[in-house]
Ligand code: SF4
Protein backbone atom coordinates (compact mmCIF):
# COMPACT_ATOMS: atom_id res chain seq x y z
CA UNK A 74 0.00 0.00 0.00
CA UNK A 75 2.88 2.38 0.77
CA UNK A 76 4.22 2.43 -2.85
CA UNK A 77 0.67 3.15 -4.01
CA UNK A 78 0.40 6.14 -1.67
CA UNK A 79 3.87 7.35 -2.61
CA UNK A 80 2.85 7.25 -6.25
CA UNK A 81 -0.28 9.26 -5.47
CA UNK A 82 1.93 11.88 -3.91
CA UNK A 83 4.15 11.97 -6.99
CA UNK A 84 1.08 12.38 -9.18
CA UNK A 85 0.00 15.46 -7.25
CA UNK A 86 3.33 16.98 -8.32
CA UNK A 87 2.60 16.16 -11.97
CA UNK A 88 5.17 13.37 -12.05
CA UNK A 89 4.33 10.59 -14.57
CA UNK A 90 7.38 8.45 -13.82
CA UNK A 91 5.86 6.38 -11.04
CA UNK A 92 7.47 3.60 -9.05
CA UNK A 93 6.77 0.04 -10.33
CA UNK A 94 4.03 -2.00 -8.66
CA UNK A 95 5.35 -5.19 -10.19
CA UNK A 96 7.81 -6.33 -12.84
CA UNK A 97 7.11 -8.54 -15.83
CA UNK A 98 9.94 -10.83 -16.89
CA UNK A 99 9.65 -12.63 -20.22
CA UNK A 100 11.40 -15.88 -19.39
CA UNK A 101 11.48 -16.81 -23.07
CA UNK A 102 10.33 -15.45 -26.39
CA UNK A 103 9.93 -18.97 -27.78
CA UNK A 104 6.38 -20.21 -28.17
CA UNK A 105 4.65 -23.42 -29.19
CA UNK A 106 1.55 -21.68 -30.56
CA UNK A 107 0.91 -19.21 -33.33
CA UNK A 108 -2.05 -17.17 -32.13
CA UNK A 109 -3.55 -15.12 -34.94
CA UNK A 110 -3.70 -12.04 -32.72
CA UNK A 111 -0.17 -12.28 -31.31
CA UNK A 112 1.81 -9.19 -32.23
CA UNK A 113 4.91 -10.07 -30.28
CA UNK A 114 6.02 -13.69 -30.41
CA UNK A 115 4.60 -16.99 -31.67
CA UNK A 116 6.15 -20.09 -33.22
CA UNK A 117 6.41 -18.34 -36.60
CA UNK A 118 8.92 -15.94 -35.05
CA UNK A 119 10.89 -18.45 -32.97
CA UNK A 120 13.91 -18.24 -35.28
CA UNK A 121 14.04 -14.42 -35.04
CA UNK A 122 13.83 -13.80 -31.33
CA UNK A 123 16.33 -13.50 -28.50
CA UNK A 124 17.52 -16.88 -27.19
CA UNK A 125 16.30 -18.05 -23.80
CA UNK A 126 19.02 -17.24 -21.24
CA UNK A 127 20.85 -19.76 -19.07
CA UNK A 128 19.42 -20.37 -15.62
CA UNK A 129 22.26 -18.50 -13.91
CA UNK A 130 21.64 -15.38 -16.00
CA UNK A 131 17.89 -15.57 -15.44
CA UNK A 132 18.50 -15.83 -11.68
CA UNK A 133 20.79 -12.82 -11.79
CA UNK A 134 18.17 -10.80 -13.66
CA UNK A 135 15.57 -11.71 -11.04
CA UNK A 136 17.99 -10.72 -8.28
CA UNK A 137 18.33 -7.24 -9.69
CA UNK A 138 14.57 -6.95 -10.15
CA UNK A 139 13.99 -8.03 -6.56
CA UNK A 140 16.27 -5.30 -5.23
CA UNK A 141 13.56 -2.82 -6.24
CA UNK A 142 10.30 -4.67 -6.87
CA UNK A 143 8.53 -7.32 -4.77
CA UNK A 144 5.90 -8.67 -7.17
CA UNK A 145 6.79 -10.68 -10.22
CA UNK A 146 5.04 -11.86 -13.34
CA UNK A 147 6.67 -14.48 -15.49
CA UNK A 148 5.47 -14.70 -19.04
CA UNK A 149 6.68 -15.46 -22.55
CA UNK A 150 6.43 -16.69 -25.28
CA UNK A 151 5.46 -19.86 -23.47
CA UNK A 152 7.20 -20.17 -20.09
CA UNK A 153 6.49 -23.90 -19.79
CA UNK A 154 8.87 -24.48 -22.70
CA UNK A 155 11.73 -23.42 -20.44
CA UNK A 156 13.21 -26.53 -18.87
CA UNK A 157 14.59 -24.68 -15.82
CA UNK A 158 11.36 -22.81 -15.12
CA UNK A 159 10.60 -24.76 -11.93
CA UNK A 160 14.07 -24.05 -10.59
CA UNK A 161 13.78 -20.37 -11.42
CA UNK A 162 10.41 -20.16 -9.70
CA UNK A 163 11.73 -21.93 -6.62
CA UNK A 164 14.60 -19.45 -6.50
CA UNK A 165 12.24 -16.49 -6.87
CA UNK A 166 9.99 -17.83 -4.13
CA UNK A 167 12.41 -19.31 -1.60
CA UNK A 168 15.55 -17.25 -1.94
CA UNK A 169 14.47 -13.92 -3.37
CA UNK A 170 11.18 -14.02 -1.48
CA UNK A 171 9.04 -12.21 -3.99
CA UNK A 172 5.84 -11.29 -2.22
CA UNK A 173 3.66 -12.42 -5.11
CA UNK A 174 4.43 -14.49 -8.19
CA UNK A 175 2.20 -14.96 -11.22
CA UNK A 176 2.79 -17.20 -14.19
CA UNK A 177 1.12 -16.76 -17.57
CA UNK A 178 0.85 -19.75 -19.87
CA UNK A 179 -1.12 -20.87 -22.90
CA UNK A 180 -1.98 -24.06 -21.02
CA UNK A 181 -0.92 -26.61 -23.64
CA UNK A 182 1.77 -28.11 -21.40
CA UNK A 183 -0.08 -28.07 -18.10
CA UNK A 184 -0.31 -31.54 -16.59
CA UNK A 185 -0.61 -33.59 -19.72
CA UNK A 186 1.48 -34.27 -22.74
CA UNK A 187 0.19 -32.80 -25.99
CA UNK A 188 -1.75 -35.29 -28.05
CA UNK A 189 0.45 -34.75 -31.10
CA UNK A 190 4.15 -34.16 -31.26
CA UNK A 191 5.36 -30.67 -32.00
CA UNK A 192 7.56 -30.67 -35.07
CA UNK A 193 11.15 -29.74 -34.21
CA UNK A 194 13.35 -32.22 -32.36
CA UNK A 195 14.78 -29.65 -29.98
CA UNK A 196 11.30 -28.59 -29.08
CA UNK A 197 10.28 -32.17 -28.35
CA UNK A 198 12.93 -32.58 -25.69
CA UNK A 199 12.00 -29.27 -24.07
CA UNK A 200 8.36 -30.29 -24.04
CA UNK A 201 9.18 -33.48 -22.21
CA UNK A 202 11.13 -31.74 -19.47
CA UNK A 203 8.43 -29.14 -19.04
CA UNK A 204 5.63 -31.63 -18.66
CA UNK A 205 7.60 -33.58 -16.08
CA UNK A 206 8.13 -30.51 -13.93
CA UNK A 207 4.72 -28.90 -13.98
CA UNK A 208 3.68 -29.69 -10.41
CA UNK A 209 6.83 -28.14 -9.07
CA UNK A 210 5.91 -25.05 -11.07
CA UNK A 211 2.41 -24.77 -9.71
CA UNK A 212 3.48 -24.95 -6.10
CA UNK A 213 5.52 -21.75 -6.36
CA UNK A 214 2.93 -19.42 -7.88
CA UNK A 215 0.19 -17.32 -6.34
CA UNK A 216 -1.61 -16.89 -9.61
CA UNK A 217 -1.69 -19.12 -12.61
CA UNK A 218 -3.06 -17.28 -15.62
CA UNK A 219 -4.07 -19.39 -18.57
CA UNK A 220 -5.04 -17.99 -21.94
CA UNK A 221 -8.26 -19.54 -23.15
CA UNK A 222 -10.42 -17.70 -25.65
CA UNK A 223 -13.24 -20.16 -26.21
CA UNK A 224 -14.58 -23.59 -25.36
CA UNK A 225 -15.18 -24.33 -29.03
CA UNK A 226 -12.26 -26.20 -30.67
CA UNK A 227 -13.17 -24.72 -34.07
CA UNK A 228 -13.00 -21.20 -32.70
CA UNK A 229 -9.77 -21.90 -30.85
CA UNK A 230 -8.35 -23.31 -34.05
CA UNK A 231 -9.18 -20.05 -35.84
CA UNK A 232 -7.57 -17.74 -33.30
CA UNK A 233 -5.09 -19.47 -31.05
CA UNK A 234 -4.96 -23.20 -30.27
CA UNK A 235 -4.75 -25.77 -33.08
CA UNK A 236 -7.34 -28.56 -33.15
CA UNK A 237 -4.79 -31.08 -31.86
CA UNK A 238 -4.42 -29.24 -28.53
CA UNK A 239 -7.78 -27.53 -28.03
CA UNK A 240 -9.36 -30.22 -25.88
CA UNK A 241 -6.08 -30.72 -24.02
CA UNK A 242 -6.02 -27.08 -22.96
CA UNK A 243 -9.65 -27.13 -21.83
CA UNK A 244 -9.10 -30.33 -19.84
CA UNK A 245 -5.91 -28.90 -18.35
CA UNK A 246 -7.73 -25.80 -17.19
CA UNK A 247 -10.42 -27.93 -15.60
CA UNK A 248 -7.76 -30.02 -13.85
CA UNK A 249 -5.84 -26.95 -12.68
CA UNK A 250 -9.03 -25.49 -11.20
CA UNK A 251 -9.39 -28.45 -8.87
CA UNK A 252 -5.87 -27.92 -7.50
CA UNK A 253 -6.29 -24.31 -6.41
CA UNK A 254 -7.05 -24.99 -2.77
CA UNK A 255 -4.48 -27.69 -2.21
CA UNK A 256 -1.66 -25.76 -3.87
CA UNK A 257 -2.74 -22.32 -2.67
CA UNK A 258 -2.91 -20.51 -5.97
CA UNK A 259 -5.61 -18.69 -7.88
CA UNK A 260 -6.45 -19.77 -11.38
CA UNK A 261 -7.35 -16.98 -13.77
CA UNK A 262 -8.38 -17.33 -17.38
CA UNK A 263 -7.64 -14.58 -19.81
CA UNK A 264 -9.74 -14.51 -22.95
CA UNK A 265 -8.98 -12.35 -25.94
CA UNK A 266 -12.15 -10.89 -27.40
CA UNK A 267 -12.12 -11.09 -31.18
CA UNK A 268 -15.01 -11.10 -33.65
CA UNK A 269 -14.52 -14.88 -33.80
CA UNK A 270 -14.50 -15.53 -30.02
CA UNK A 271 -17.25 -13.07 -29.10
CA UNK A 272 -20.22 -15.43 -29.74
CA UNK A 273 -18.77 -18.07 -27.37
CA UNK A 274 -17.81 -15.86 -24.43
CA UNK A 275 -21.04 -16.38 -22.50
CA UNK A 276 -20.27 -20.11 -22.43
CA UNK A 277 -16.77 -19.33 -21.18
CA UNK A 278 -18.21 -17.20 -18.37
CA UNK A 279 -20.48 -20.08 -17.37
CA UNK A 280 -17.55 -22.50 -17.48
CA UNK A 281 -15.58 -20.24 -15.11
CA UNK A 282 -18.48 -19.93 -12.69
CA UNK A 283 -18.93 -23.70 -12.67
CA UNK A 284 -15.22 -24.39 -12.08
CA UNK A 285 -14.45 -21.56 -9.61
CA UNK A 286 -12.15 -19.72 -11.95
CA UNK A 287 -11.69 -15.98 -12.21
CA UNK A 288 -11.64 -14.49 -15.66
CA UNK A 289 -10.38 -11.39 -17.41
CA UNK A 290 -11.05 -10.24 -20.94
CA UNK A 291 -8.82 -8.27 -23.28
CA UNK A 292 -10.06 -6.95 -26.60
CA UNK A 293 -7.85 -7.99 -29.48
CA UNK A 294 -5.36 -5.28 -30.08
CA UNK A 295 -4.05 -4.26 -33.49
CA UNK A 296 -1.13 -1.86 -33.35
CA UNK A 297 -1.90 -1.26 -29.66
CA UNK A 298 -5.54 -0.25 -30.23
CA UNK A 299 -8.68 -2.42 -29.98
CA UNK A 300 -9.50 -4.04 -33.30
CA UNK A 301 -11.74 -1.86 -35.46
CA UNK A 302 -14.37 -4.56 -36.08
CA UNK A 303 -14.84 -4.81 -32.32
CA UNK A 304 -15.23 -1.17 -31.45
CA UNK A 305 -17.84 -0.78 -34.19
CA UNK A 306 -19.75 -3.88 -33.14
CA UNK A 307 -23.01 -3.69 -31.18
CA UNK A 308 -22.42 -7.23 -29.87
CA UNK A 309 -19.07 -6.23 -28.45
CA UNK A 310 -20.56 -3.23 -26.64
CA UNK A 311 -23.39 -5.39 -25.34
CA UNK A 312 -20.89 -7.93 -24.02
CA UNK A 313 -18.83 -5.29 -22.19
CA UNK A 314 -22.03 -3.87 -20.72
CA UNK A 315 -22.96 -7.36 -19.57
CA UNK A 316 -19.57 -7.75 -17.88
CA UNK A 317 -20.13 -4.47 -16.04
CA UNK A 318 -23.56 -5.63 -14.86
CA UNK A 319 -22.27 -9.04 -13.77
CA UNK A 320 -19.32 -7.50 -12.00
CA UNK A 321 -21.60 -5.16 -10.09
CA UNK A 322 -23.49 -8.25 -8.95
CA UNK A 323 -20.25 -9.71 -7.60
CA UNK A 324 -19.17 -12.05 -10.40
CA UNK A 325 -15.44 -12.88 -10.23
CA UNK A 326 -14.61 -10.94 -13.35
CA UNK A 327 -11.29 -9.15 -13.29
CA UNK A 328 -11.01 -5.71 -14.80
CA UNK A 329 -12.07 -2.51 -13.12
CA UNK A 330 -15.25 -0.64 -13.91
CA UNK A 331 -13.06 2.28 -15.02
CA UNK A 332 -11.39 0.04 -17.54
CA UNK A 333 -14.68 -1.26 -18.93
CA UNK A 334 -15.97 2.32 -19.15
CA UNK A 335 -12.89 3.28 -21.08
CA UNK A 336 -13.50 0.41 -23.49
CA UNK A 337 -17.08 1.53 -24.02
CA UNK A 338 -16.37 5.24 -24.37
CA UNK A 339 -13.00 4.89 -26.11
CA UNK A 340 -11.79 7.83 -24.09
CA UNK A 341 -8.07 8.34 -23.60
CA UNK A 342 -6.67 7.78 -20.13
CA UNK A 343 -3.64 9.17 -18.40
CA UNK A 344 -0.98 6.54 -18.77
CA UNK A 345 1.70 5.87 -16.17
CA UNK A 346 3.82 3.41 -18.16
CA UNK A 347 6.48 2.79 -15.55
CA UNK A 348 4.04 1.13 -13.15
CA UNK A 349 4.67 -2.26 -14.74
CA UNK A 350 8.12 -2.45 -16.33
CA UNK A 351 8.96 -5.25 -18.78
CA UNK A 352 12.26 -7.09 -18.83
CA UNK A 353 13.21 -9.13 -21.89
CA UNK A 354 14.66 -12.66 -21.52
CA UNK A 355 18.27 -11.53 -21.92
CA UNK A 356 17.92 -8.82 -19.29
CA UNK A 357 17.07 -5.68 -21.25
CA UNK A 358 14.77 -3.33 -19.40
CA UNK A 359 12.29 -1.72 -21.77
CA UNK A 360 11.69 1.90 -20.87
CA UNK A 361 9.33 3.60 -20.37
CA UNK A 362 7.07 0.91 -21.87
CA UNK A 363 7.09 -1.96 -24.32
CA UNK A 364 5.08 -0.16 -27.04
CA UNK A 365 7.63 2.67 -27.14
CA UNK A 366 10.53 0.27 -27.06
CA UNK A 367 9.04 -1.61 -30.00
CA UNK A 368 8.36 1.62 -31.89
CA UNK A 369 12.08 2.30 -31.75
CA UNK A 370 11.87 6.09 -31.55
CA UNK A 371 13.70 8.50 -29.31
CA UNK A 372 11.17 8.32 -26.50
CA UNK A 373 11.99 4.82 -25.39
CA UNK A 374 13.94 1.67 -25.98
CA UNK A 375 16.08 -1.06 -24.44
CA UNK A 376 17.52 1.24 -21.88
CA UNK A 377 19.81 -0.90 -19.77
CA UNK A 378 20.65 -4.56 -19.35
CA UNK A 379 20.06 -5.85 -15.83
CA UNK A 380 23.01 -8.21 -16.23
CA UNK A 381 25.26 -5.15 -16.29
CA UNK A 382 24.07 -3.44 -13.12
CA UNK A 383 24.08 -4.20 -9.41
CA UNK A 384 20.64 -2.96 -8.46
CA UNK A 385 17.24 -1.96 -9.71
CA UNK A 386 17.81 1.65 -8.66
CA UNK A 387 20.95 1.81 -10.73
CA UNK A 388 19.09 0.41 -13.75
CA UNK A 389 16.22 2.84 -13.28
CA UNK A 390 18.55 5.84 -13.02
CA UNK A 391 20.38 4.80 -16.20
CA UNK A 392 17.11 4.29 -18.06
CA UNK A 393 15.73 7.67 -17.02
CA UNK A 394 19.01 9.31 -17.96
CA UNK A 395 18.90 7.75 -21.42
CA UNK A 396 15.27 8.39 -22.28
CA UNK A 397 14.11 11.02 -19.82
CA UNK A 398 10.91 11.02 -17.79
CA UNK A 399 7.85 9.10 -18.89
CA UNK A 400 5.62 11.02 -21.32
CA UNK A 401 2.87 13.13 -19.76
CA UNK A 402 0.23 12.94 -22.49
CA UNK A 403 0.62 9.75 -24.44
CA UNK A 404 -2.56 8.24 -25.85
CA UNK A 405 -0.87 5.81 -28.18
CA UNK A 406 -2.37 2.62 -26.85
CA UNK A 407 -5.28 1.09 -25.01
CA UNK A 408 -3.45 -2.01 -23.91
CA UNK A 409 -5.07 -3.41 -20.81
CA UNK A 410 -1.75 -4.21 -19.20
CA UNK A 411 -0.89 -0.50 -19.10
CA UNK A 412 -4.36 1.01 -18.96
CA UNK A 413 -5.62 -0.96 -15.98
CA UNK A 414 -2.81 -0.18 -13.53
CA UNK A 415 -2.79 3.45 -14.67
CA UNK A 416 -6.53 3.79 -14.10
CA UNK A 417 -6.31 2.14 -10.71
CA UNK A 418 -3.46 4.37 -9.66
CA UNK A 419 -5.53 7.38 -10.65
CA UNK A 420 -8.77 6.21 -8.95
CA UNK A 421 -8.01 5.42 -5.30
CA UNK A 422 -11.64 4.86 -4.35
CA UNK A 423 -12.19 2.22 -6.98
CA UNK A 424 -8.81 0.71 -6.22
CA UNK A 425 -9.78 0.26 -2.58
CA UNK A 426 -13.19 -1.13 -3.50
CA UNK A 427 -11.58 -3.75 -5.74
CA UNK A 428 -9.04 -4.64 -3.09
CA UNK A 429 -11.81 -4.98 -0.54
CA UNK A 430 -13.46 -7.50 -2.87
CA UNK A 431 -10.24 -9.50 -2.87
CA UNK A 432 -9.25 -8.63 -6.42
CA UNK A 433 -6.01 -6.78 -6.74
CA UNK A 434 -6.44 -4.37 -9.60
CA UNK A 435 -2.72 -3.63 -9.67
CA UNK A 436 -2.16 -7.05 -11.14
CA UNK A 437 -5.16 -7.64 -13.34
CA UNK A 438 -3.98 -7.44 -16.80
CA UNK A 439 -2.02 -10.30 -18.27
CA UNK A 440 0.30 -9.72 -21.17
S1 SF4 B 1 0.59 -18.23 -26.68
FE1 SF4 B 1 1.03 -16.07 -26.25
S2 SF4 B 1 3.13 -15.71 -27.02
FE2 SF4 B 1 2.39 -17.64 -27.92
S3 SF4 B 1 1.55 -17.05 -29.92
FE3 SF4 B 1 -0.14 -17.06 -28.45
S4 SF4 B 1 -0.29 -14.95 -27.69
FE4 SF4 B 1 1.74 -15.18 -28.70
Ligand code: SF4
Nearest residue numbers: 344362364403406411
Ligand atom coordinates in the same frame (compact mmCIF):
# COMPACT_ATOMS: atom_id res chain seq x y z
S1 SF4 C 1 -0.16 4.90 -23.78
FE1 SF4 C 1 1.01 3.07 -24.44
S2 SF4 C 1 2.71 3.88 -25.63
FE2 SF4 C 1 1.89 5.59 -24.42
S3 SF4 C 1 3.10 5.61 -22.53
FE3 SF4 C 1 1.30 4.34 -22.14
S4 SF4 C 1 1.95 2.25 -22.57
FE4 SF4 C 1 3.44 3.63 -23.53
